Amino acid sequence: MRRAFLLSLGIIAILSCTSCEDLDNETPIIERITIDNITLPEGFTITKLYQPMANNQGSWVSITKDDQGCFYTSDQYGSIYKSTLINSPDKPDSLSVEKLDVSIGRAQGLLWHKKVLYALVNSIDKTIESGLYKVYDSTGGRDLNAVKQLKAIHGEGEHGPHNIVLSPDETSLFLVFGNHTDIPSDVRGAVPDVWHEDNLLPVIKDPSGHANDRMAPGGWVARTDLEGEHWTLINVGTRNTYDLAFNRDGELFGFDSDMEYDMGMPWYRPIRLNHMTTGADYGWRTGTGKFKDFYPDNLPGIANLGQGSPTGVVSGSGLKFPAYYQKGLFLFDWSYGTIYHAKLSPQGSTYEAQITEFLSGIPLPLTNGIVGSDGALYFLTGGRRLESGFYRVKYEGTLHSEILNLKERSKGKKQRRLRQQLEALHLKPSETKLPFILKYLDHEERFIRFAARIALEHLDYELWKDKIQQKYSITKTIALAIAIARHGNDIDRLKAMDIILAIDWSTLKPTEKTDFIRGLDLLLVRMQRPLPNHQSERIKETLLPSYLTETNAINEEVCKILSYIQASEIIAPTLDVMETDSDTESMKALYLSGDITQRSEQYGKDVEQMLHNMPNAQHISYAKSLSYLGKGWTPDLRERYFIWYGKALQKAGGKMYTKFIKAIREQALSYVPEDSKAYLLSLSEIKTPENLNEIDTVKQPVGPGLNWTVELLMSAYEANKTKADIAHGKKMFRATLCVACHSIKGEGGSSGPELTKIGSRFSVGDIGEAIVNPSGTIGDRYRYSNYYMKDGSVVTGIIINKDETTLELSTNAFSLDSTIEIKNDSIVKVEPSPISPMPPGLINSMNAQELTDLIAYMLSAAGK
CATH class of the missing domain: 2.30.30.100 (SH3 type barrels.)
Known part of the structure; x- marks a missing residue:
């Protein structure tokens, strides 16, 4: 049964769930109720306390509270506000809101601590520089009247500076940044500064241009003191983690985003909960270069949650909720309007997660939340200038104990302490600890192994480069090879390659084989000079005999290496697999089912179409590897290979699916003789029932046109909506070139935002504003x-x-x-650029009824 089908029981995923101490047999509440179109567990109530936009206060994306219970929030593109809860008889359940009279705003992160409001500003406005600020009372009181910049940060937009959390000991700040934020040159620390793209075969970048200039190490987390003077890089390699939270054991977690345009591809990574340990790399790389979860040089997420846009992460500590909810984390998803709950159970030095759905609504673009002084959960909706709300969730049922005293658990404590000892050596390396570090390079628990290798890499290379020559376990030997690949020279890399190629491949366990292959990958990709021929032959002798007899993951990785060394023997057997093995059921586990996809116009339709016409990601991986193999092709093999492209192009995936397949095909064509290219292309051409670019066949607007304003548009729609012709509106969607950039229900271009269900979030006025003034709000992906x-x-x-x-x-x-x-x-x-790539005036050739038909068509796609 697919993972998402378990939602009917209130559970999305249980990852190897085992019994855990002090759970008191607590379980999530299964029975659910709906209040104001928001579904939540029985016994809970939800109240909408405030609507910022109704008071011209923007769309709120960040929240904190002070020691008196007052809230501070920020508009994504505007000011910071202070809110006080009112519960008087004449104004029950409402907020009193005032704008702070300070020179900053646009804060995607806010934190109150010791009479200081910290703000992590994310700004494209030159009048406010992105970075960390503190807002305080210059006289020592509580009137916030002064601003000090603690550090400027180069980054802005939806992948820029995000949120701030206070360390458990309340002595430092942890800050999280998206992958469009540069790491300042003076921010270094736990992560060795040797990151690289580390892909053996060339990366194909996103055909839409998204993040194509963003190289390793991606998104990052830093720690600083309360004055912002001393900064330490904590971990790297995330895509766009928006928020962080510490659990009861003092461990840090983040909720990272996917790249939805990659859906259906072997490099696609779902949104996921990460245990954000010190020194870690989570393997985000641009385009097709994302690391696989099993690569030993990165750490995996502890739970995959399918598709969405992760925003807030809130610890349940302090809630007056049933114990189950107090002990975990709440994860906010903007796209699908869902708050998930993550129950974390210690597993070695890390955790396993049980994910349940806590709350959902349509539309409910969740941004962030906080536990109030009253034990209620408060959260915001908004972002991207969408309708914003300030909500409170309370539990009205019977509690066995209102607020638990949540102490660190004894289960896993020993392993956590060991990992933390190794992590301490990331920041304060010690030569005397080398034996201690070496001891744990092959620890049974992956997070400890990773921490040990990073501790090793912080030591002087000369101290440990020859250790690989000693008789160690296979896992330890490969860990040393990876470290040498990252820090050594070609002479040392070749020596390390000799040592690991001497290992008997046939005796290795599957996890040892994936480590072996990745170690070999890194030694090859970091080489500065061509690989000697005898080494290529040794690699072939080691890997070729068992090719395609291993697990899917191992077969894909072996295919990459054998293609890299030009082992043409793999072509025919690989094509045999690509033509006959078509099972895609196991691949569907990465994706959500219809009961959730219907909540999102941004993702939902793409996911549904893909699940009905699923591509085989493993075959795409093979095709990409073979595209770099330049020899050994016969005319028959080439025909079979290019016919596969024609079949692959009939499948459905993310927005860039077709363009990625064509980009792989283009690479393969670079090895094809000129006189054969046209023929092979003809074998692989996708046959479409309709060419969306043939706009000339569409009847153009009759007019007469008008220089439309938002007000005129709204007035025309109200006057003519009862006569709206949706079918004609679809034609106008094409005639005005909207279809070239935007898609509705899977039809159209991808260089602009998806518009299916646009009416579930935007009013007619909002739609008019976006059409008439396209430069008013520009999403990062399209700027x-x-x-x-x-x-x-x-x-x-x-x-x-x-x-x-x-x-x-x-x-x-x-x-x-x-x-x-x-x-x-x-x-x-x-x-x-402050100017949208979408030109204004596209609707100015239309008359009032034609424009009304167009808007009615857009609204109909949202079910309105």
Whole structure:
């Protein structure tokens, strides 16, 4: 039974759940009720306390509270507000809100501590610089009247600076940043500064241009003191973690996002809960380069939750809720309007997670939350200028004990202490601890092994580079090889390769084989000079005999290495598998089912279409590896290979699925003789019932047109909506070129936001504002940049590809294939463009009824 089907029981996933001490037989409440279109467990009540937009106070995305129970919130694009709960007879369940008279706002992170309001500002506005600030009373009282910048941070937008949490000992701040935020040169520490893309085969970057200029190490977490003077890099490799929280054991957790355009691909990673340990790398890399969970040089998530847009993470400690909810974490998902609860049970030095759905609504774009002084859960909705709300959730049932005294658990404490001892050596390396570090390189628990290797890598390389020559366990030997790959020279890498190739592959366990392959990967990819031929032959002799007889994961990784060394013997057997093995059921476990996908216009339709027409991610991995194999192809093998592309292009996936498949095919064509390319392309062409680019066949608006304003649009819709023709509106969606950039129910382009169910979040006025004034709000994924050139010209576009010398930019939102190249050394500066790639005036050729039909079609896609 698929994971998501368990929602009928209130449970999404149970990952190897075992009994755990002090749970007191607590379980989630299964029975559910609906209040104001929000579904939550029986016994709970929910109240909407405030609507910021009704008071022209923007869309709130961050929240904290002071020691008197007052709340502080920030508009994503505006000011910071102080709110006081009112519960008088004449104004029950409401807020008194005032704007702070300070010079900053746009804070995606807020934290109150010791009379100071800390704000992590995320700004594209030049008048407010992104970074960490403190807001305080210059006289020592409680009137917040002064602002001090503690540190500037280069990053902005939806993948920029995010949230702040206080350390359990209340002496430091932990801050989280998305993968579009640069790590300052003076922020280093627990993570060895040797990160790299570390992909053996070249990475194919996102055809839409998203994050194509963002290289390793991705998103990151830092710690600083309360004055923001001393900064330490804690971990890296996330995509876009928005928030953090500590659990009862003092361990840090984050909720990381996926790249929904990658759905259906072997490099796709679902949204996931991460145990954010010191020194960790979680393996985000741009495009196709994301690390697999089992790679030993990164750490996996402890729970996958399918699709969504993770935002807030809130510890249940202090809630007047049943004990089950107090002991875990609440995870907020913006896209699907869902709050999940994560019950964490110690498993070695880390945790396993039971994820249950706590609360959901349509629409309910959740941003962040906090435990109130009264033991209620308070949360915000909003973001991207959507309708914003301030909610309170209370439990009205009987509690056995109102607030638990949650102490650190004894289960797993010994392992956690061992891991923490190793992590301490990330920050204060000690040569005398080398024997201690070496001892735990092959510990049975993965997080401890990882911490030991990172501790080793913080020591002087000369101290440990020759340790691999000693007789150690296979796991320890491979760990040393990985460390040498990352820190050594080619002579040492070749010596390490000799040692691991001497290991008897046939005797290895599956986990040892995946470590072996990844160690070999890293030694190869970090080599500065060509690999000697005899080493290629040794690799082939080791891996080729058992190729395609291992697990799927091992077979995929072996295919990469054998393609890299040009082992043409793999072509025919790989094609046999790609043509005959079509089981995709196991791949569906990564994706949500219809009862959740219906909550989101951003993801839902893509997920549903993909599950009905599922691509085989394993076969795509094989195809990508073979695309770099330049020899050994016969005409028959090439025909079979390119016919596979035609079948793959008929499948459904994320928005970039087709373009990724074509990009892999383009790489394969680079090895094809010129006189064969046209024929092979014809074998792989996708046959579509309709070409969306053939706009000439669509009847154009009759007019007469008008220079439409938002007010005129709203007035025209109200006057003509009873006569709206939805079918004609669909034609207008195409005639006005909307379809070139936007899709509705799977039809249309992908260079602009998905519009299915747009009416579930936006009013007619909001839709009008977006059409008439497209530059008012521009999502990060769709924002172009201005490149100021040495010759005085300005080039505007979004990066499609990048190498050491050249940028390839898409300059036309109507066609991602319209690109130009500019040289890196010809660029003077780069700034985000304030102008949307969507031009204004697209509707000005339409008359009132035609415009009404267009809007009615958009609303109908949302079920309105």
